[in-house]
Amino acid sequence: MKDFNINNLVRENVKSMKPYSSARDEFEDFDTANMVFLDANENPFQNGVNRYPDPQQSNVKSVLAKLKNVTKNQILLGNGSDEVLDLIFRAFCEPKIDNVITLPPTYGMYGVLANLNNIENKEVLLSTDFQPQVEKILDTVDENTKIIFLCSPNNPTANSFSDESVLKLLQNFKGLVVIDEAYIDFSDKESWLAKIEDYPNLVITQTLSKAYGLAGIRLGICYGSPAVISVLNKIKPPYNVNELTQLRALERLSDPEKIKSEIASIIAQREVLLKVLVDVIFVEKIYPTEANFILIKVDNANKRYDELIAKGIVIRNRTTQPLCENTLRLTIGTEEENKKLMEVLLTI
Secondary structure, X not given: OOOOXXXXXXXXXXXXXXXXXXXXXXXXXXXXXXXXXXXXXXXXXXXXXXXOOOOOOHHHHHHHHHHHOOOHHXXXXXXXXXXXXXXXXXXXXXXXXXXXXXXXXXXXXXXXXXXXXXXXXXXXXXXXXXXXXXXXXHHHOOOOEEEEEEEOOOOOOOOOOOHHHHHHHHHHOOOEEEEEOOOHHHOOOOOHHHHOOOOOOEEEEEEOOOOOOOHHHOOEEEEXXXXXXXXXXXXXXXXXXXXXXXXXXXXXXXXXXXXXHHHHHHHHHHXXXXXXXXXXXXXXXXXXXXXXXXXXXXXXXXXXXXXXXXXXXXXXXXXXXXXXOOEEEEEOOOHHHHHHHHHHHOOO
C-alpha cells in the first residue's frame, strides 16, 4: 500500500497518551551483578520470581528476531495471541465508529474481540472453496474500516489463502491487513513475514501454542513495522508476559531441531490419517489441509460427534459455522492417539 500513514489509523486518544513507565522501563540496563534493586517495591527475598519480569521481553525477542530474520523493534509479545489481537483493536479502532472485516468461517475470537471493544464486525463469507472473495471484501470497505483479518492457514478450514488474494488486499486497502499465522509451521507456504518490509500495512500474528507445543504458557507474537509495534507498545500492560513464560519460551526455542522433529511427526501422522479417512464410510469430503488438523464433511456431524465422544475421543463439531454444515475438525495427535481415532472411525 503506497502512501500508507499509520497516524491516519491510530485512535486520537492513543496518539496523545504516554505509556505507563514501570520501574524496569526507567532503569537503564547495564552490568547488574552487584546492584541493589530498591526501585520497584518488590519482595527482596530471592525465589526466582520475586522480581518483576522484563517488560520488553528482550531475550525472547532477540531469539525470535534471529529465528525470523526481523529486528526486535518489529516484534510485540503478548499473553497469548488473543491479547495481541485485543491490543490491535484498542489501538486502531474507535468504539461505536470504526469497523473491521472478518471472513467466516474463521477463528471466533476476532468477532468476540470486536464485540468486546464495541466495534462493528462486517462479515464477508469465504467462497465455497474457502478463499477470500476479494472484490466483495473491497466493496464492503468504507471510510471507517480499519482492519481486515485473514487467518491463513485458516481455522477451521485448514487451507491457506492464495497469494494473489492477499496481495490484492494489501495493495488496495488503506487500513491494516492482519494475517493470523498460528498454523504456518504446518504449511509448505512461506510466511508473509518475508513481505513485511514491502507492506507497512501488513501485521502478522503467530504463536508458540501450536507447532512449538507451548499452549500452556500463553505467548503470542505480533510482527509489524516499527511504527505499528511502537503504537502497540504504548498501550500494552507493563508486565504482560510473566517471568516463567519468558524462561519456558527461551528453553523451548533453544532446541529448534526438536521442534522440527515434532512438526515433521505431526505432518507425517496427518498424511496417515488422510489416507484412512478415504475408507471411512460416513466421510463425504476431506478438505485440503495445511494445518495440524483436518476438516471433514460427514453424513451427520452431531451423530458422529456423539459416537466419538462415547468412545473416549474428543474432536470439534463445526457444523454450526458458515459453509461448514456437517463438518468435524480432527486435530492430529500422537501416533498412538491417531491409531485409536482411526480404529474408531472405521468401526462406528
